Amino acid sequence: MSSLSSFEYPGEFYEVIRKDFRDLAAETEFLASYLPPGGSVLDIGSATGANLRALAALGHPGTGLDQSAAFTGYAASKAPEPGSAAVEYVHTRAEEYRTDRRFDLVYSLFSTLNQLDRGELRQLLESVRGWLAPGGHVVVDIGHLLNFVDGYQPNIIAHHQGDGLLVTRLARQSVHAHRAVWRNEETIIARDGDGTVSMYANFFDQTVFTAPEVRDLLVDAGFEVVAEYGGFRKEPGPRIGRGPLLFVARATATGEEAAA
Template identity: 30%
Template sequence: MANTGSGPGPITPDGSPVDFYSVLKAGDEPGIVAQVTPPGGSVLELGCGVGRVTHPLVERGFQVVAVDESPEMLARVRGAETVLARVEELRLDRRFDTVMMASQLVNTVDDAVRHALLATCARHVKPGGAVLLQWMPAEAHDRWHVGMGRVDGDVTITMGAVEEVSPGIFHATMRYTYGDDKLWTQSFSSRRLTDDDLAADLAAVRLRLDRFLTEDRTWVLATTGEEAVPFTS
């Protein structure tokens, strides 16, 4: 099933409503990056969107290269070098202290795309550097149900529909509202990966699953195996 989106303003190829993501604030991501990146270090942000995380990273003094396939998204990024590209096709001939890929991109249902995404991470991280992945753990998929979500000020995010369309493959539709009159939807498919699945996929591109960085296990640190990383701030 193709990813789709609806609502006011531009919609990206993966169904993301640009105007909605522009009103979202960064969560814990900047602090997570700071845990594993040297002060003033280089960060490659894969799938940066409108710069929701990019901007606070720049404010913290990191040197950020922000990558996205959507020109509408990249047009809203400030203070960082931007690159218009599909993540799985990226080749910058540069390496970074930290490579970050958020938004559960690794849960794509296309195994070849997952391998290509992780290969992009592997070829752009410095030896001993950090690869930060946001994913949807298996147990989180098991808790999905219609009506779940959160409210953050004027923003409401709700799961409007979810179905396991084949073993381990889920199709869901999210409903996003802002204020009293703006509504968007975003539909997507997601593969239920176990820890062993993720570790094997990382090993296939010569990365190693190091540890989970958050209590809910949605942020993963992977490494090249060489010494380094520890930087808690």
Template identity: 55%
Template sequence: MAFEFPGDIYETIRASMRDLAAETDYLAGLLPAGGRVLDLGSGAGTTLHALAERGFQGVGVDRSATFTDYAKGRASTAERYVHATFAEFDTDETFDLVTCLFATVNMVDPVELPALLAKVRRLLNPGGRLVLEAAHLLNFVDGFQPAQVTHHVAGDGSVVTRLARISVRPHDAVWRNDETLVVGVSGGPATLHHNFFDQWVVTAPELRNLLAAAGFRVTAEHGSFRSTPATGRGPLIQVAEAVS
């Protein structure tokens, strides 16, 4: 995995693909007043920063040093960011909510998921919840194109053009995303950034089984952060509680 390009570029791409207000409302509704959040795959800190503005505290973990530094640079006292892989990260702290969003779970080798979910269960306070947002099987099948070009416009007028080549390892159920980001700023030179990442295809039953094996019970499944039904197309958002 790469993801070592500037955090503000990631923010531009993310903003054009996400409804941050709906996402924040959804997560805040699962938290007690002043609750604590652990965000696995925190990226540039977007989710925790928005929750901190509503009075919540959080810790973000991400394997990208560049994104983690960007998140630290704008963090409030309610936010803390750790540069680590999920396997490396550990803490004595506990949390009211653990999140793994934006298909980050698809970037975890399935062999590593049982240990990760067991760790999450240990880090949750009694009554705490886990929110997983996965890309479903049909996201990959319906949306497959070997080459993609997308444009993302920032508030300052700069444009990020994403040129992506998608390849598939069918026997491993892995999608490889190899992309070049062309960033153009009005009146300035363009910059180029290379990025790549792998995504494992997962299905809802597979995730339910993994959660059950780790001692969780799925209490809700949605197709968006506006609580629309999960249909098998679009994201799959699962809310799970530890079984006592």
């Protein structure tokens, strides 16, 4: 991804942070509702693999793509639940991934796709269309303009605890107005169970999209948007800015497919 980003810190620290922002049970139920029994999944921005492990426990084999070597290594090291379907983790940038496989569901959560600029997102969605099995769906969870505006804070101090760890994020947000890009610079300070303290620099740029832009990009890439939600419990879009914005789409038929 051409936008700057760095997530090279231990996966166990990310897991502690993630639990304060995410509802894994709701995400799993939402994603599984678009899968046939045993249907396969591709996770773009799989991070430490929490979503893939949860779906694998329900019998859905999966592949995860992530640009962080640390997160991919952590995900691969986690033992699956007994009886889980197979999961593969690939350390790669999504726009560089190539495969002949077809998946019943391709999804990207937690504003991962905001790390692409508009041209890159358009190209990736075109690739995603080719990765879908007939009848498959794509789920896009994206940070939208009102979300960014409502959540903007120039400086953030946040503490996250779990599994004997204490993780503190010191974050600074800034805006590049002409590019419509949000810069996030973070210092992550972590104390593990034996009292050892470590510190990591983390930064990422996010392109600010509006909902109509994302909808148009999906349509231009050959998709039909079949549902839009404001959360993983299929609630409507928020009337205030804060909160996720979910698009569910499926590929429209090409001339050859329609004639088949």
